[in-house]
Amino acid sequence: VTFVLVAGSTETAAIDGISAAGETPATMAHTPAADAEIVAYGRPVFAPIVPVSPAGCPTPGVVTRAVRDLVEFDLVVADAGMAGETAAPTVAFGDEPGGDIRSPEPVAEAGAIRESARAFAAAHPDDELVIGETIPGGTTTAMGVLRALGESYGVSSSLPANPLDLKREVVADALAASDLAAGDLDGQPTEAIRRAGDPTLAASLGLLEGALERGASVTLAGGSQMLAVAALARHAGVTERFEIATTSFVAADDGVGIRAAADALDISLQVTDPEFEPGEHVATDHYLDGVAKEGVGMGGALRLAESAGVPKSAVKERLFERYGALVEDNGV
Amino acid sequence: VTFVLVAGSTETAAIDGISAAGETPATMAHTPAADAEIVAYGRPVFAPIVPVSPAGCPTPGVVTRAVRDLVEFDLVVADAGMAGETAAPTVAFGDEPGGDIRSPEPVAEAGAIRESARAFAAAHPDDELVIGETIPGGTTTAMGVLRALGESYGVSSSLPANPLDLKREVVADALAASDLAAGDLDGQPTEAIRRAGDPTLAASLGLLEGALERGASVTLAGGSQMLAVAALARHAGVTERFEIATTSFVAADDGVGIRAAADALDISLQVTDPEFEPGEHVATDHYLDGVAKEGVGMGGALRLAESAGVPKSAVKERLFERYGALVEDNGV
Numbered sequence: 001v002t003f004v005l006v007a008g009s010t011e012t013a014a015i016d017g018i019s020a021a022g023e024t025p026a027t028m029a030h031t032p033a034a035d036a037e038i039v040a041y042g043r044p045v046f047a048p049i050v051p052v053s054p055a056g057c058p059t060p061g062v063v064t065r066a067v068r069d070l071v072e073f074d075l076v077v078a079d080a081g082m083a084g085e086t087a088a089p090t091v092a093f094g095d096e097p098g099g100d101i102r103s104p105e106p107v108a109e110a111g112a113i114r115e116s117a118r119a120f121a122a123a124h125p126d127d128e129l130v131i132g133e134t135i136p137g138g139t140t141t142a143m144g145v146l147r148a149l150g151e152s153y154g155v156s157s158s159l160p161a162n163p164l165d166l167k168r169e170v171v172a173d174a175l176a177a178s179d180l181a182a183g184d185l186d187g188q189p190t191e192a193i194r195r196a197g198d199p200t201l202a203a204s205l206g207l208l209e210g211a212l213e214r215g216a217s218v219t220l221a222g223g224s225q226m227l228a229v230a231a232l233a234r235h236a237g238v239t240e241r242f243e244i245a246t247t248s249f250v251a252a253d254d255g256v257g258i259r260a261a262a263d264a265l266d267i268s269l270q271v272t273d274p275e276f277e278p279g280e281h282v283a284t285d286h287y288l289d290g291v292a293k294e295g296v297g298m299g300g301a302l303r304l305a306e307s308a309g310v311p312k313s314a315v316k317e318r319l320f321e322r323y324g325a326l327v328e329d330n331g332v
Numbered sequence: 333v334t335f336v337l338v339a340g341s342t343e344t345a346a347i348d349g350i351s352a353a354g355e356t357p358a359t360m361a362h363t364p365a366a367d368a369e370i371v372a373y374g375r376p377v378f379a380p381i382v383p384v385s386p387a388g389c390p391t392p393g394v395v396t397r398a399v400r401d402l403v404e405f406d407l408v409v410a411d412a413g414m415a416g417e418t419a420a421p422t423v424a425f426g427d428e429p430g431g432d433i434r435s436p437e438p439v440a441e442a443g444a445i446r447e448s449a450r451a452f453a454a455a456h457p458d459d460e461l462v463i464g465e466t467i468p469g470g471t472t473t474a475m476g477v478l479r480a481l482g483e484s485y486g487v488s489s490s491l492p493a494n495p496l497d498l499k500r501e502v503v504a505d506a507l508a509a510s511d512l513a514a515g516d517l518d519g520q521p522t523e524a525i526r527r528a529g530d531p532t533l534a535a536s537l538g539l540l541e542g543a544l545e546r547g548a549s550v551t552l553a554g555g556s557q558m559l560a561v562a563a564l565a566r567h568a569g570v571t572e573r574f575e576i577a578t579t580s581f582v583a584a585d586d587g588v589g590i591r592a593a594a595d596a597l598d599i600s601l602q603v604t605d606p607e608f609e610p611g612e613h614v615a616t617d618h619y620l621d622g623v624a625k626e627g628v629g630m631g632g633a634l635r636l637a638e639s640a641g642v643p644k645s646a647v648k649e650r651l652f653e654r655y656g657a658l659v660e661d662n663g664v
Contacts, residue, residue: 045455072404076421087452089408089421120419123377 001073001304002126003064003221004207005039005297006133007032007090008080009097010106010198012144013137017166020053020158020291021136027051028136033086035061035134035296036077039068042322043329045087050326053158057286058323061134061296063274066318068301071308074126078207080113080135081199093117093206098198101144101174110194110202117206122214129211130245130304131229132221132297135200140167142228144174144196150183151231153261155224156253160290164255171196189232197228204229209238218242219270221300223250223293227258230265241266246299248273249287272302275312283323284316333405333636334458335396335553336539337371337629338465339364339422340412341429342438342530344476345469349498352385352490352623353468359383360468365418367393367466367628368409371400374654375661377419382658385490389618390655393466393628395606398650400633403640406458410539412445412467413531425449425538430530433476433506442526442534449538454546461543462577462636463561464553464629467532472499474560476506476528482515483563486587487556492622494587503528521564529560536561541570550574551602553632555582555625559590562597573598578631580605581619604634607644615655616648 013019013028022028027049034047038061044050051059068075079090081097094113099106107113121129135141139155146153157163175182178195185192193202204220208229211218220226223246230244244258244267251258251271262269276284286292305315345351345360354360359381366379370393376382383391400407411422413429426445431438439445453461467473471487478485489495507514510527517524525534536552540561543550552558555578562576576590576599583590583603594601608616618624637647 041457043457045452045457087423087455089423091419091421120377123419125373125375125377 001128001130002076002124003073003130003132003297004076004078005036006078006080006131006200006203007036007082008094008135008198008200009083010135010137010141011097011100012140015170017163018140019136021051023052023054030084031136032082032134033084035059036086036088038062039065039296040075040077040088043326046085053286053291055286055291057291058283059296060292060294060298062322062326063298063319064296064301066315066322067305069318070310070314071304073304078117078203080203091120093203094199101141101196102170102177104177105194107194107197107199107202109199111190113199113202114190114206117203118210121207121210127216129207129216130219130221130297130300131204131207132300133200133204133225134296135198138198138200138225140170141198141201142225143167144171145192145201145228146231147171147175147182148180148185148192148196149231149235150186153227154255154257156250156256156293158292158295162255187235189236192232201229201232205232208233208242209236212238212240212242219300220244221297222246222295223258224256227261230267234265241268243268243270245270245272245303247294247302249293253293270303272299272306274302274315281320283320333460333462334408334456335405335462335464335629336408336410337368338410338412338463338532338535339368339414340426340467340530340532341415342467342469342473343429343432344472347502349495350472351468353383355384355386362416363468364414364466365416367391368418368420370394371397371628372407372409372420375658378417385623387618387623389623390615391628392624392626392630394654394658395630395651396628396633398647398654399637401650402642402646403636405636410449410535412535423452425535426531433473433528434502434509436509437526439526439529439531439534441531442529443522445531445534446522446538449535450542453539453542459548461539461548462551462553462629462632463536463539464632465532465536465557466628467530470530470532471556472502473530473533474557475499476503477524477533477560478563479503479507479514480512480517480524480528481563481567482518485559485593486589488582488585488588488625490624490627496587519567521568524564533561533564537564537568540565540574541568544570544572544574551632552576553629554578554627555590556588559593562599566597573600575600575602577602577604577635579626579634581625582631585625602635604631604638606634606647613652615652
């Protein structure tokens with residue numbers, strides 16, 4: 001199994017109140033680089049922060065890293081427009097962070113990113129790819145492409161109170177900036193990303209397409225954003241079945257309705273409950289309060305652990321150790 | 333253990349007769365990218381070739397990859413001016429291939445490459461780094477910096493008949509192009525690389541320095557080029573002990589005299605004999621004829637296998653399987 005972590009940025013994340021993938025907007029710019037380093041090396045190396053939400057919830061990247069300590073898988077970090085410098089080894093598909101989707105062309109490179117990711121996955125030798133993402137603001141850009149495509153699926157949030165009104169407003173402005181009505185880009189996935197998405201969506205779509213075209217199995221590891229990637233693939237004419245693996249926190253979010261969406265898109269949905277228990281640990285209590293929910297491939301990583309027969313208790317034990325080491329190193 | 337493969341290019345390799353790290357000069361440009369992909373993925377992905385010598389000897393990268401199948405270690409590919417596109421995830425320390433050392437400034441970026449590699453290794457969490465290289469023409473650039481520093485150590489060759497007269501002539505021209513006499517850059521390692529070296533030497537030196545300054549243990553995995561890196565470190569004032577791990581093929585090369593050189597530089601030398609036997613396999617017979625000898629961290633990988641208690645026979649078995657798969661895929 002190869003886990004591909006697609007890391008990127010969008011200026012959309014800087015809109016006040018849109019994302020919890022960072023303590024402040026300034027630190028949020030480093031979240032993708034830090035997540036990549038945590039999964040690759042166990043802790044930030046060049047990134048100056050450990051990503052936490054404003055409330056102090058540690059990045060789900062720590063869960064993915066904890067699983068990586070217990071289950072063998074290869075890691076590829078795909079750079080799809082990361083803003084901050086990273087010490088993680090990367091394959092670069094995009095050079096530039098995505099722009100604010102309220103501008104006319106937030107992802108000018110969408111076609112090139114999709115194609116280079118497709119070529120990579122088509123040539124990659126592993127029969128099994130798991131694709132995760134880290135991009136603050138990603139649920140808003142996911143909503144942007146879904147509406148441009150004419151899909152009405154909901155999106156989740158890394159905040160306990162999903163700022164859905166704000167997201168709808170931002171997406172309405174995004175479509176207006178490109179003179180589009182919802183559904184105008186039905187069947188035009190690259191165009192939907194170029195006008196209303198972010199670079200990680202282009203890279204994830206290309207990876208999915210390239211792997212499927214050579215008969216590999218693909219798991220999209222995530223929530224709303226991976227649902228958007230799945231919708232983009234169907235709009236691209238991809239007919240093969242593939243899988244979405246997500247957490248029980250996303251599955252429990254009625255605003256998304258991921259089960260119904262997966263059915264409608266003809267996708268297998270795997271939901272894994274990490275069995276966090278109230279009061280067990282400060283690192284996991286936030287999740288029970290609805291913070292973070294998913295990200296950095298957390299649902300896919302939990303699924304890999306389950307498939308390998310690793311007990312939930314072992315994942316949690318490792319997670320608490322990893323979290324403890326991060327707190328010690330960086331004073332989270 | 334983290335194995336850092338420093339991959340780069342130098343136009344010096346295009347000098348007729350200087351290197352065997354490619355079937356032809358045109359394919360040689362892809363050797364570092366292909367080596368990185370073979371170690372990362374088991375076979376070339378974007379690189380259009382499997383590196384073989386003109387006589388058909390497969391790259392020592394296949395040995396390193398075979399060991400990676402048997403011994404767990406993390407891999408980081410350091411891009412120090414690779415010429416060809418690679419699908420391997422990389423940390424980039426240099427943007428440009430090195431120039432022909434017969435020009436005045438073949439590695440204009442030497443200082444910046446050394447510093448970014450140093451910063452990376454200083455921040456990396458692993459206590460044990462193994463540093464290998466892949467750069468066609470690298471023994472000639474190694475000789476260039478050794479002479480600029482005033483060191484008279486010999487260098488090996490990937491060819492059975494080392495074209496030493498040609499290398500000496502190229503190095504003499506290199507020094508002349510910078511108005512230098514041998515030894516003029518005593519104590520000036522960056523300057524020696526900038527005037528007569530290649531980008532992988534700058535990256536390897538920086539990695540060594542950064543890891544040693546935080547007390548990590550470092551093994552330079554290779555022959556002549558790693559000897560040059562060791563000399564550069566001593567000229568940089570590095571006093572800590574570290575290790576060179578190389579193959580018995582390099583150790584048997586009297587033109588190098590690596591044992592005496594290691595003693596003079598106060599470096600532990602680990603020599604590993606892969607126990608290839610005549611007539612055993614086409615992939616290994618070339619080595620017994622003096623082709624390749626070392627490269628892509630082969631000596632360090634063999635050492636890791638030995639330390640992990642993996643028998644030589646298991647390494648060879650895996651090597652023959654990997655070689656067979658490459659032949660099947662790419663018609664080597």
